[in-house]
Amino acid sequence: MRKVLIIGVGAGDPDQVTIQAINAMNAVDAFFVLDKGEAAVELTEARMALCARYVTGDYRTIVIPDPPRDRVATDYTGAVRDWRDERARLLAEAIERELGEDGVGGILAWGDPALYDGTIRVLETIREAGHEVEYEVIPGISSVQILAARHRVTLNRVAGPVHITTGRRLAAAWPEGCDDVVVMLDAGLACRLYRDEPIDIYWGAYLGTPDELLMAGRLGEVLDEIEAVRTRARARKGWIMDTYLLRRVGS
Structure with a gap:
């Protein structure tokens, strides 16, 4: 067969x-x-x-x-x-x-x-x-694993869950009962809806390639720069693959 x-x-x-x-x-x-x-x-x-x-x-x-x-x-x-x-x-x-x-x-x-x-x-x-x-x-190594490795973070905190979702679902609502959220397939950066909340972001694009881009910080402070870098990169290459981890601070 x-x-x-x-x-x-x-x-x-x-x-x-x-x-x-x-x-x-x-x-x-x-x-x-x-x-x-x-x-x-x-x-x-x-x-x-x-x-x-x-x-x-x-x-x-x-x-x-x-x-x-x-x-x-x-x-x-x-x-x-x-x-x-x-x-x-x-x-x-x-x-x-x-x-x-x-x-x-x-x-x-x-x-x-x-x-x-x-x-x-x-x-x-x-x-x-x-x-x-x-x-x-x-199986293969996923972009989620590479993202965590590049930023030297774990995806979940002690005894806590991690939720992996899409930009479309994040735009609808923050996942209930979870403070650590990995977002994939997000063409519109739905995280901007939460920019005024105490949340850290660990973002990466073209992970594992020579064009790799990384950025991290408090969401409200770095989001504009991430958007600008992302827009320029997409215009230059014609496509973009990125993912990010959102982490509520103080939880």
Whole structure:
């Protein structure tokens, strides 16, 4: 049966790719890359550079145009589901076309495939549609781990929880019963809603890459600078990946 390896390759630093991930990459016949267009060409090139660095045998790279996603839909969950289903259809076609019956495909996932990454759901959708394909997940170092390491902090405090959420959810409400909140996928810096509260922020962008940016301090004092740095970086590169930890002071 055809098999796909979903391989977590970290947030960008080639030295943070695990030995398990390297071994998995060397078992792959064809790597499937979802191409998000010119704005993210650097990410596609980075995946190919990892293959060139770590794969010692022959392999093929299959580039699949990523389907467009409706980012202004009122039904956010439905829009994401439709986008994922179209991704699944395109990937299923490529798997059947490019892999033999016992072939092994590979998908390089940024960070860790289990944390705010849709590849596992895409493979489940393919299987639910009746395609005979197995898959395996190889964990990777996430941007959340790198953020904590760079700022030399722990994500939770003694006997306390840490909550990982999205900018969309943070904008709706602060997570109840939690004083330490990691925020991902926040295009609009929803933390500005809390700038007048006693909260520290530990922010990072392009973590694990030569373009890495870091900033920390009391939210109300550093937020404007973070916004300015973030805007300039996005204009220069055409894309941005960032995350941050919010920590209530005195809790």
